[in-house]
Amino acid sequence: MIPRKVAVIGAGDIGVGWAALCASAGWPVAIFDLKPGTMERASIEVERRTRALVALDRAPESIVERGLTELVHAQFLSEAVSDADWIIEAIHEDVAAKQKLLVGIEQQAGDDALISDALISSSSSGLPPTEIFGRMRRLDRCLVTHPLNPPELIPLVEVVPTERTSAASMNRAVEYLRSLGRFPIVLKKSIPGYVVGRVSAAVWRECIDLVLRGVISVDELDRAVSLGPAIGWAAAGPHLTYHLAAGEGGIRSFTQHLLASFESWWQQLAHWAQLDPEQQRALTQSIERAYKGKVEFLREARDRRLSAILRALEQARAPSESESG
Amino acid sequence: MIPRKVAVIGAGDIGVGWAALCASAGWPVAIFDLKPGTMERASIEVERRTRALVALDRAPESIVERGLTELVHAQFLSEAVSDADWIIEAIHEDVAAKQKLLVGIEQQAGDDALISDALISSSSSGLPPTEIFGRMRRLDRCLVTHPLNPPELIPLVEVVPTERTSAASMNRAVEYLRSLGRFPIVLKKSIPGYVVGRVSAAVWRECIDLVLRGVISVDELDRAVSLGPAIGWAAAGPHLTYHLAAGEGGIRSFTQHLLASFESWWQQLAHWAQLDPEQQRALTQSIERAYKGKVEFLREARDRRLSAILRALEQARAPSESESG
Numbered sequence: 001m002i003p004r005k006v007a008v009i010g011a012g013d014i015g016v017g018w019a020a021l022c023a024s025a026g027w028p029v030a031i032f033d034l035k036p037g038t039m040e041r042a043s044i045e046v047e048r049r050t051r052a053l054v055a056l057d058r059a060p061e062s063i064v065e066r067g068l069t070e071l072v073h074a075q076f077l078s079e080a081v082s083d084a085d086w087i088i089e090a091i092h093e094d095v096a097a098k099q100k101l102l103v104g105i106e107q108q109a110g111d112d113a114l115i116s117d118a119l120i121s122s123s124s125s126g127l128p129p130t131e132i133f134g135r136m137r138r139l140d141r142c143l144v145t146h147p148l149n150p151p152e153l154i155p156l157v158e159v160v161p162t163e164r165t166s167a168a169s170m171n172r173a174v175e176y177l178r179s180l181g182r183f184p185i186v187l188k189k190s191i192p193g194y195v196v197g198r199v200s201a202a203v204w205r206e207c208i209d210l211v212l213r214g215v216i217s218v219d220e221l222d223r224a225v226s227l228g229p230a231i232g233w234a235a236a237g238p239h240l241t242y243h244l245a246a247g248e249g250g251i252r253s254f255t256q257h258l259l260a261s262f263e264s265w266w267q268q269l270a271h272w273a274q275l276d277p278e279q280q281r282a283l284t285q286s287i288e289r290a291y292k293g294k295v296e297f298l299r300e301a302r303d304r305r306l307s308a309i310l311r312a313l314e315q316a317r318a319p320s321e322s323e324s325g
Numbered sequence: 326m327i328p329r330k331v332a333v334i335g336a337g338d339i340g341v342g343w344a345a346l347c348a349s350a351g352w353p354v355a356i357f358d359l360k361p362g363t364m365e366r367a368s369i370e371v372e373r374r375t376r377a378l379v380a381l382d383r384a385p386e387s388i389v390e391r392g393l394t395e396l397v398h399a400q401f402l403s404e405a406v407s408d409a410d411w412i413i414e415a416i417h418e419d420v421a422a423k424q425k426l427l428v429g430i431e432q433q434a435g436d437d438a439l440i441s442d443a444l445i446s447s448s449s450s451g452l453p454p455t456e457i458f459g460r461m462r463r464l465d466r467c468l469v470t471h472p473l474n475p476p477e478l479i480p481l482v483e484v485v486p487t488e489r490t491s492a493a494s495m496n497r498a499v500e501y502l503r504s505l506g507r508f509p510i511v512l513k514k515s516i517p518g519y520v521v522g523r524v525s526a527a528v529w530r531e532c533i534d535l536v537l538r539g540v541i542s543v544d545e546l547d548r549a550v551s552l553g554p555a556i557g558w559a560a561a562g563p564h565l566t567y568h569l570a571a572g573e574g575g576i577r578s579f580t581q582h583l584l585a586s587f588e589s590w591w592q593q594l595a596h597w598a599q600l601d602p603e604q605q606r607a608l609t610q611s612i613e614r615a616y617k618g619k620v621e622f623l624r625e626a627r628d629r630r631l632s633a634i635l636r637a638l639e640q641a642r643a644p645s646e647s648e649s650g
Binding site for chain 1: 337338351379380386413417418441450451461473474479480481483505508510512513514516517518520521522523524525526527528529530531532533535536538539540541542543544545546547548549550551552553554555556557558559560561562563564566567568569570571573575576577580582583584585586587588589590591592593594595596597598599603608609612622624626627628629630631632633634636637638639641642
């Protein structure tokens with residue numbers, strides 16, 4: 001199942017990524033942002049990131065070019081959503097701004113019968129769906145589809161329904177995402193930060209703490225996580241990692257031998273909930289110093305590694321694993 | 326710099342992994358365990374895991390076979406450490422047992438001048454090095470080299486000195502590890518759990534919590550982490566991920582827009598330090614149910630994915646990145 005047209009509202013990094021992903025599948029996309037400056041950058045960036053997917057071997061050139069031919073940089077919200085049957089909200093993480101925009105989108109539906117059945121999804125990374133869509137009249141076609149950064153490369157998309165999202169809308173979102181080569185997971189219930197935000201926040205807090213305590217530098221920490229636990233988790237998630245880490249006995253044997261270590265660490269992990277201004281300054285400066293003047297180079301290298309990993313995982317996937325691996 | 330002979334003391338999963346890794350480099354290895362049952366399994370497992378590295382394209386067959394020819398399943402501690410210039414302690418995570426074993430190893434040095442200059446490293450995943458080696462006379466040649474599971478595949482090794490480890494011993498450990506294709510990182514100071522244990526504990530606690538709260542099932546959680554944040558972190562560590570996630574503004578712009586979200590999540594993350602028996606039972610059962618009856622299949626699939634990711638990262642590494650990426 002593929003949509004007639006996708007409207008992406010919000011042309012920051014996530015919106016541009018959604019647009020690049022949909023265009024790379026040859027789908028007609030309109031992108032719109034309220035800020036003209038953002039739109040200017042977006043017109044260049046969507047094309048660049050869509051074409052980069054060809055260079056990274058993630059999309060065939062002919063389909064990408066078809067998608068780019070149909071790409072519309074809309075001047076008005078009404079132009080963007082007109083005729084779209086999937087509308088993706090991708091503005092900044094501010095619940096009031098999202099609510100206001102979404103009410104505006106729903107009002108278009110009154111004027112334009114064509115979008116009355118459009119699926120409307122928010123890219124929020126952790127706000128309660130019931131709040132995000134709280135001012136809309138119809139919730140049955142609304143849900144969260146949270147991608148990671150960059151959305152055109154990382155497969156996971158968290159799908160989080162409101163209390164009144166219809167099963168048909170859920171299925172439709174999952175099918176759209178699968179058609180885009182994404183891996184949607186549907187949360188059984190909404191929780192602030194969903195799954196990815198919470199796990200990432202847990203990781204980042206400890207990583208910040210280790211740097212601020214002087215245990216390790218920013219770039220050594222990054223390499224340690226990359227070449228250590230992250231490679232492990234990319235090959236097998238955390239629970240499976242430990243189930244496989246203790247020989248025949250599995251998780252039972254693992255907890256017998258190592259739960260005590262984990263409990264002693266849990267006792268001592270960073271548990272602060274805020275960075276004070278001094279810590280924030282120290283962190284920002286350390287990260288900027290570690291990666292100064294090479295952001296573009298590092299981004300390209302990151303994307304090259306990401307696409308290489310994706311290709312490797314696709315190749316390593318045995319047919320029999322599709323259900324169980 | 327490569328050692329004349331490596332002695333691995335402890336033939337559980339980590340010891341077997343060290344032995345397989347060293348044998349796959351063609352190095353002479355002796356492995357020893359106090360429990361005869363463990364040694365029996367180890368004799369089969371070291372060969373299997375060393376040869377698996379050929380099948381996984383991680384080591385050339387001729388070198389692996391040379392290493393396996395020289396592999397010794399020692400019957401006594403003295404036989405294992407005799408003539409070794411790198412002794413790797415890899416028994417279970419119990420500080421008193423490690424201390425006792427290490428004193429025994431040091432006593433061999435009195436009888437056998439050949440090992441008096443051996444480097445002695447512990448595979449502890451988080452105990453203070455100064456405690457582990459606390460009962461030894463000479464600390465200058467002692468340090469922690471903590472690998473991940475499986476040690477023959479995951480490149481990262483944490484190197485943690487005692488307060489009296491010599492710079493020469495540190496350099497020697499780093500060189501040995503690099504000769505084995507490992508990526509050693511040296512911690513600036515010791516902290517319980519080191520870097521990997523703490524970051525892993527932070528991840529696992531939240532992952533356990535999400536399953537126990539019914540937000541997501543064990544296998545969906547594992548896939549979500551694998552195909553989402555873990556792929557991202559494998560391509561760029563946590564700090565770099567966020568530095569690259571907000572366009573031109575880098576980490577400064579990221580914190581401006583998203584620190585508030587992180588702070589709200591930090592406030593709410595799991596902060597328990599113990600699993601009560603009921604929770605432990607629920608977790609164990611959920612993990613066993615999710616992966617029942619296919620541990621061997623899943624381990625092979627995991628190792629296939631791991632080696633594919635490693636190869637992908639090696640291929641994606643541009644020459645100019647060796648210093649900065």
